[in-house]
Amino acid sequence: MKWKYAAIASIALGLAACATHPDKPAGRDVRIVQPDPAEQAAEDAQVQRVVEGVRMIQQGRIQAAIDGPFDEVAGYYEKKYRGHTDTIFSARGMPDALLYSTVAAKDKHIISSRVIGPAWAMAYWGRGYAYNEMARYDDAIVELDKALALAPFDTQYNIEIGFAYQRKRTWEESLKHYEVAERFARLTADDKNVADMTCKALRGEGYDLVELHRYPEARAAYRKCLVLIPGEPRSLGELKYIDRVAGPEATP
Known part of the structure; x- marks a missing residue:
């Protein structure tokens, strides 16, 4: 199931402030899977394989990372859940696991769902990251959409796909993900x-907003970043750039 991000954002935003155990509707099955020790060890091993793939990218072995760790981990879960009728979510920890289970409980199209650990979505993100490094942005988007189908609100995955759309100059789509x-x-x-x-997300927003000539909003995004990380150099530089292209901000 490919999530429609804008369609579910209104549900999720109301839940983000306090994700709690959902009330399970009659006839619906919403589960956060607590693995036994053997399953947890297998999940941890898959996570480490993804981490290994990221290191390979950093060493310049990009295609090898795709063909090796990322394909192996993705294939492991694709085989494991092939033919599974549950809607699967892949969460990093309990906060987002609770968020996904709550969203699933409120979505009338989802009859049963389960929330598993992070490795499956991480593998797709890894392939997307690799393709971004190779400037193969369409391929990156395909893989990152798979990651977001499993973890639609994940910050890292949304930043990565936002970057891919940004490189394709698809500003509105990029902005949505940031x-x-x-x-x-x-x-x-x-x-x-x-x-x-x-801050990375806010800088992505700011860049897109500048390209859309929405300068006051871009300034606001960069300033929010500076509140979080005072003196952050990229935000300071972008604010100076906005002053050059749009003129200094009017003072009251």
Whole structure:
């Protein structure tokens, strides 16, 4: 099932502030899978394979990362869940697991769902990241859409696909994903990375808004980043650029 991000955002935004265990509607099955030790070890091993693939990209072995770790992990889960009737979500931790289970409980089109660990979506993200590094943006979008089908509000995945659309100069689509990335950073990013990931999303928004000539909104995005990370150099540079192309901001 490919999620329609705008269609579900209104549901999810109301839940983001306080994700709690959902009330299960009659006849519906919403489960967060708690793996046994053997399953957890297998999941951890798959996560480590994705991490290995990322290291390979950083070493310049991009195609090898796609053909090796990312394909292996994606294939493992595709085989495991082939023919499965549940809608599957792939969560990083309990906050986004609760978010996805709550959204599933409220979606009348989902009869049964389960929330598993992060490795499956990470593998698709890894392939998308690799294709972005190769400037194969259409291929990146295909893979990142798969990641977002499993984890629609994940900040990292939305940033990555926002970048791909940005490189294709598809500003509105890019902006939509960066906005989702910003809104859900505190639920889907590691605690130590929330400010950094939120700032990346805001810079992506700002760039798109400049290209759309929506300069006041772009300034606001960069300033929000500077609140999170004072003195952040890219935001400061972009604000100076906006002053050059749009003129200094009018003072009251």
